[in-house]
Amino acid sequence: MITVSEWRERLESEKCYDLVSELFDRIERSKLNAYITLCKDFALSQAEKYDRGELKGKLSGIPVAVKDCISTKGIRTTCGSKMLENYIPPFDAHVVERLKQEGAIILGKTNMDEFAMGTTTETSYFGVVRNPYDLDRVAGGSSGGSGACLGGKEAVLALGSDTGGSIRCPSSFCGVVGIKPTYGLVSRYGLIPYANSLEQIGPMACCVEDVALLLEVIAGKDERDSTNAGVEFKFDPSKADRKFRVGIVKEMGGNEDVNGRFEEVVEVVKGLGFEVGEVSMPSFKYALAAYYIIATGEASSNLARYDGVRYGFALDKLDTWTKYFSKVRALGFGEEVKRRIMLGTYALSAGYYGKYYLKALRVRTLVRRDFESALKDYDVLIAPTMPSLPFKIGELADPLTMYKMDVNTVPINLAGIPALSLPVGFVKGLPVGLQIMGGHFKENDVLCFALRLEKEFSEVF
């Protein structure tokens, strides 16, 4: 994998143009299917600009991949769907504006589950993303392309989005670092919505320092997102030397492979002299059901915009409204998207609102309280990111079985807190991720703890 400091070191003696060309050669030969659209001409012209000394900023000359649910002006943005196969946004997302302002080189748009609905990137209209460590296995989802392009040395930094684990799952499966920021830290302006109250754009990279750098760039005030908190982020790594109080979340577990490694991690953490205890989150029993009710409910409303009129897939001939609308959506959406829109429609329909949606929002309160009480006693909480190693492609055929793989990641989105996935070595040749959680806007604690462990683990695993 390529870190920012390694890339910058090469930039001192080599031309950015040559390095970026080399990356594209690699991408074009790749079997991972990490990208849907490449911006080769634009990227190379930016690289030339860098070589002429005209590209300035915190990310100048650094190649970044952008998940394909994030709007890029003039560059096709598909959301992994046939519905948006030919959609060209007339504006940039806030985070893309920030990348450009800081001199980043945008390589292309990464593959993802259709409308970010999935845990394996198998629901993409553009084909499955393969795991860099085993091509027969998935890269995770929904930001599978962003995870795989980093793991496969096809980018230096990447943006993902996380509604119920979509940054952390592929980070875990591809052996990279990814953080879902606190809800409201990063503007969602230009993020094609799936479930607004849960999702955040976040950075993915090959080390903790790089994730922190990209977070500094994308976090901050933007009045075009009404849920933006207007809070800036500045990484202060000096806090990594403190003693952390670390809580192990009892209800977040994994299978034998994952738990074995997790127990070794806990031993390392204890070896650092940190206070380590166990916390219990009784509300987690209900969290997965609550998450899927809220997410599908919001999806059913959000995705009503795809009517085949203003943008997106359209039929050659207009018909009566109901027929045209229903046909466009039948042909433009994939199966998982239809499933979630219909589940959400059901849960929000008359007579079921109180039984499902309102109950799910009550669970949200319980989950938030459980985190608040645990984070009074501990600075960070830890658990395995995913309950399993990367799955074989096609292994999870049943939707509910797939949904249950999000059990460790969805409570974080319900509570709106930040959570990071840190690689903790390999089991059976496949990467394992550790999930590190903190309080609202405590990204610095989460990143500092991760930084400390990253140093430690480089010697252990």
Add this chain to the structure above:
Amino acid sequence: MLTVEDVFKIAELAKIEINREEAEKFRKEFESIIDYFNVLDEVGEDVEPTFHVLPLKNIFREDVPKEGLSREEALMNAKHVEDGYFKGPKIVE
């Protein structure tokens, strides 16, 4: 119990055309998923719902006109355009 007719009804509300075979497949899947959702029956009514995780207040900005999308940009992704407008399907059947 969810019937195939229920699934057709949901699809109609969601404005997604489905065939009988799809309806049968969705019925089976929805039944197991909804059965799983029913774990929420154990949750009491005495807990306040959380609509939003952050205590955000309405934020006002100065009422200053800004450049929006041009007509050309707004229409560039539409298939059916006439006289500089979107052309939609017939509303009245």
